[in-house]
Amino acid sequence: MLEYKSPKYFPSSEELLDSDETPVDNELQDLIPGLLKAILAMAWTERMDWFFGVDMGIYYDPDQPAIVPDGFLSLGVERIFDEGLRLSYAIWEEERVPIMILEVVSQTYRGEYTKKKQEYSDLGVLYYVIYNPQRRRKPQLEVHRLVDGEYILQPGNPVWLPEVGLSIGAERGTYLGITREWLYWYDELGQRFLTPEERAKVAEQRAQRLAEQLRAMGVDPDSVV
Incomplete structure (x- = not known):
């Protein structure tokens, strides 16, 4: 686990950069997490104890740059701060590490299976989801669960996440007029939202x-x- 420093001054999330300014090189890196967020907003419309960030900076140390995954889910946090919404996600402010992080792999690898995997493990993220639409001989969707400090690949599609109370999986569908494989949320019976x-x-x-x-x-x- 990463050790959080205790400086005299912790900057607020409003003072931190909201992303790393790195442009996405694949439209799916925005659309896939955006769809998951939209579905969750309708499935959990009465809940106010969750947040799903898309391309937002996660800060774990005020002296270190943000980690910016394609998407992440946190539970036990305020759904909405105020009308300005969140500009970034500071762990010392939220007092919660995201329970799930999603990376959508583009044609340009950015350490999704190596560097980022280690970063999220060190951070203590329980579920690390990798979706690689370029893969042909290996599963495009991988859901890893953190066990004793190491990520263990979980079988199945969809994959049940008991701590979240939902499953995540991939299947063909149509979104924004685009028919292809998308990621979706499912209930405990395997029914897609x-x-x-x-x-x-x-x-x-x-x-x-x-x-x-x-x-x-x-x-x-x-x-x-």
């Missing part, structure tokens, strides 16, 4: 069925408030 687009489509279909039923009863659906 719908995306915002899918939820809107289901709601529209229900409204259409209701309108048809009203017309069959001789009622103009436009007259029903």
